[in-house]
Amino acid sequence: MSSSPLIEADRKHLIHPVINYRAHEARGATVLESGHGAWLRDIDGHELLDAFSGLWCVNVGYGQQSIVEAATRQMTRLPYATTYFHFSSEPAIELAKKLVDVTPASLQHVYFTLGGSDAIDSAIRFITHYFNATGRPAKKQMIALERGYHGSSSVGAGLTALPAFHRNFDLPLPNQHHLPSPYAYRREEGADDAALIAASVDALEAKVAQLGAENVAAFFCEPIQGSGGVIVPPRGWLKAMRDACRRLDILFVADEVITGFGRTGPLFACEAENVEPDLMTVAKGLTAGYAPMGAVLMSDAIYQGISGDKNDTAIVGHGQTYSAHPVSAAIGLEVLRLYHEGGLLANAQAFAPRFSAGLDALLDHPLVGDSRHRGLLGALELVANKHTRARFDATLKLSDRIAAAAYKNRLVFRAFGDNILGFAPALCYGEDEFEQLFTRLKRTLDDVLEDSEVRAALSK
Numbered sequence: 001m002s003s004s005p006l007i008e009a010d011r012k013h014l015i016h017p018v019i020n021y022r023a024h025e026a027r028g029a030t031v032l033e034s035g036h037g038a039w040l041r042d043i044d045g046h047e048l049l050d051a052f053s054g055l056w057c058v059n060v061g062y063g064q065q066s067i068v069e070a071a072t073r074q075m076t077r078l079p080y081a082t083t084y085f086h087f088s089s090e091p092a093i094e095l096a097k098k099l100v101d102v103t104p105a106s107l108q109h110v111y112f113t114l115g116g117s118d119a120i121d122s123a124i125r126f127i128t129h130y131f132n133a134t135g136r137p138a139k140k141q142m143i144a145l146e147r148g149y150h151g152s153s154s155v156g157a158g159l160t161a162l163p164a165f166h167r168n169f170d171l172p173l174p175n176q177h178h179l180p181s182p183y184a185y186r187r188e189e190g191a192d193d194a195a196l197i198a199a200s201v202d203a204l205e206a207k208v209a210q211l212g213a214e215n216v217a218a219f220f221c222e223p224i225q226g227s228g229g230v231i232v233p234p235r236g237w238l239k240a241m242r243d244a245c246r247r248l249d250i251l252f253v254a255d256e257v258i259t260g261f262g263r264t265g266p267l268f269a270c271e272a273e274n275v276e277p278d279l280m281t282v283a284k285g286l287t288a289g290y291a292p293m294g295a296v297l298m299s300d301a302i303y304q305g306i307s308g309d310k311n312d313t314a315i316v317g318h319g320q321t322y323s324a325h326p327v328s329a330a331i332g333l334e335v336l337r338l339y340h341e342g343g344l345l346a347n348a349q350a351f352a353p354r355f356s357a358g359l360d361a362l363l364d365h366p367l368v369g370d371s372r373h374r375g376l377l378g379a380l381e382l383v384a385n386k387h388t389r390a391r392f393d394a395t396l397k398l399s400d401r402i403a404a405a406a407y408k409n410r411l412v413f414r415a416f417g418d419n420i421l422g423f424a425p426a427l428c429y430g431e432d433e434f435e436q437l438f439t440r441l442k443r444t445l446d447d448v449l450e451d452s453e454v455r456a457a458l459s460k
Helices: 003-013 022-028 065-077 090-104 116-133 195-212 237-248 267-272 300-306 326-340 344-364 397-408 432-448 450-457
Strands: 030-035 039-042 047-050 107-113 140-144 178-179 216-221 251-255 278-282 294-299 366-374 377-382 420-423
Touching: 047 090, 047 178, 047 432, 090 107, 090 267, 090 294, 090 326, 107 116, 107 300, 107 450, 116 216, 116 251, 116 278, 116 294, 116 300, 140 195, 178 195, 178 377, 237 251, 237 267, 267 397, 294 300, 326 450, 344 366, 344 377, 397 432, 432 450
Parallel strands: 140 178, 140 216, 216 251, 251 278
Antiparallel strands: 030 039, 039 047, 107 294, 278 294, 366 377, 377 420
16 A cells, blocks of 8 residues: 555544544544664655654664564464463563562562553552452542643543543543642742642642541652653652652552653652652553553552452452463563663663753753753743743644644654643664754754744744
8 A cells, every 4th residue: 555545544444542533634644664773764755763752652762673582482482371260471470570679669569451541540440449348448539630641541531630631521530639730840939849849748638638538549640740741840759749648548659651661760760769659550661662561560568458368259350351461571571671781771871961951952942941851751841931931822733833843854752732842762862863853853943933923922
């Protein structure tokens, strides 16, 4: 099939996530054909520099032959093994053990999912089961953050606090609540990091007092908010919130679907502040996008609370056909090896200062109001007025203009609807890729600034 029939077939049959369907029908798809390292090639032969790792996930870059070989060996040997009926497989067992070895010490048990959304959904189900099984059935209220993203399952999307995931879906649910985001760029004038941390702790304590601690089950948060605009809280925020949850007797759930596996510097963002969560959700970098897989890791206290009695016939009624899939697990094992023995984690840590300096240098650009980053996760926030931090009017559709200009400059990143640009370069990036990233990014911003409507929207 040539590109034109492919695009037409896409219009007619393939439903894309998180998009206006009519707008997509009008635009048509950009069909990707191949990838190698940090580069993608579309079906028209354009070479694109991927500065977003697919969807925050291809941490190791494209075309890692050792991963292909690991998957091939496992598919030849045992392409599928259920974990129902007490069955298991070697790669799933090994991956579970390795995850326990490399995650915070509080996490001792692993349930494998297909991705991040159902990892959150599974965590919610386990939490509900835990409090019911341990005689505290009133603890059903759950708290998350504004601008947070916790997937798009029927329940998890309510913990997500982005309007598109609620509109026409009857969400959030009555037992789902949200606190202000620790959004440093938008904080009150004069407030420092300590005040921002204190405000978050106060908001959590106030919400728990309002609901009653005996009714609150858990607090969910991303160590850095990803899809909400790469909101980077001050250092110390994560530990302060974890400590508050312990005082309030509610579970602390760290959603490291985006931040895990070297994205923010250490293997997991929790490590940076010695935070030990009660549950942690992971996905994306677990298999680096080479196959679907996520996981919920839980403390031994929670596991013991839901494990029941061996003399009782009652089961824990939660599972999925592809949980602990052996091919995905084999890929996960090789990806973990590449982070450590393959030097990718060390490479990312070495180049993090180059990444942050490149973003910060763009603060001089007329469109850029804020640069924020940690490790190889970062964002630029575009504003109509640098002094007042006023946003561009939504009718300008600035994000669409930015995405079009970026493609013209053969660069891929995330242009959020509120004019925040998200970046998550692969951990294999070298100096040449960073040089090209920032050259192409500046050119993209300059191209957008040349648009007369955009220039007119800048307020002095």
